[in-house]
Amino acid sequence: MCERLEKLCYINLLQFTFLTHDWQKVDSVRSITKFQSFLNTATVSQQIHNDQQWMIEACQLAKYAAQQDEIPIGALLVTAQGERLAAGWNQSIQTHDPTAHAEIVALRAAATAVKNYRLPNTTLYVTLEPCVMCAGAIIHARIQRVVFGAYDAKMGAAGSRFDVLRDTRHNHQVECIGGILQEECGDILRQFFRAKRFK
Numbered sequence: 001m002c003e004r005l006e007k008l009c010y011i012n013l014l015q016f017t018f019l020t021h022d023w024q025k026v027d028s029v030r031s032i033t034k035f036q037s038f039l040n041t042a043t044v045s046q047q048i049h050n051d052q053q054w055m056i057e058a059c060q061l062a063k064y065a066a067q068q069d070e071i072p073i074g075a076l077l078v079t080a081q082g083e084r085l086a087a088g089w090n091q092s093i094q095t096h097d098p099t100a101h102a103e104i105v106a107l108r109a110a111a112t113a114v115k116n117y118r119l120p121n122t123t124l125y126v127t128l129e130p131c132v133m134c135a136g137a138i139i140h141a142r143i144q145r146v147v148f149g150a151y152d153a154k155m156g157a158a159g160s161r162f163d164v165l166r167d168t169r170h171n172h173q174v175e176c177i178g179g180i181l182q183e184e185c186g187d188i189l190r191q192f193f194r195a196k197r198f199k
């Protein structure tokens with residue numbers, strides 16, 4: 001495993017296990033020892049590999065959204081067996097729909113496909129940390145796991161600004177892993193807004 005991927009894996013495991021973004025709360029020495037042994041397991045390596053592969057696909061959807069002059073965010077819903085259920089990208093501007101975020105578009109498509117508004121045992125991949133609205137929909141749909149790329153310090157509801165997905169006051173909590181292809185996902189957004197400024 002390359003150094004960058006190993007670091008990514010370690011950070012994500014910390015986030016996943018401690019359910020916190022506040023690194024100061026984590027006992028770093030004990031954590032490092034504990035998670036370095038996890039890093040050697042084939043299962044973890046395979047999971048990280050799978051997460052990255054799906055995120056690459058989500059990035060393609062985000063780039064497609066940019067071509068449509070929509071804010072470039074892409075999302076995919078994947079079953080536990082690794083089957084793609086649905087894909088989505090931001091469509092709010094073209095559809096005049098403030099709810100048409102990539103995640104909601106993907107959830108609607110998946111729910112329609114399986115004829116069930118509950119989507120348990122699935123993973124939602126999205127290039128940017130979900131907002132509060134999407135986090136609410138994710139909980140309603142009973143999504144098991146959310147993997148996102150870039151963090152959203154202003155609006156993120158998976159721990160950055162709000163922690164809706166893991167709030168124990170809900171009757172469903174969602175496993176969250178952030179920072180998968182963080183730079184790549186963030187660059188798509190940065191390039192989009194930079195181009196907008198120079199138009």
Ligand SMILES: [Zn+2]
Nearest residue numbers: 101130131134
């Ligand atoms: Zn959203």
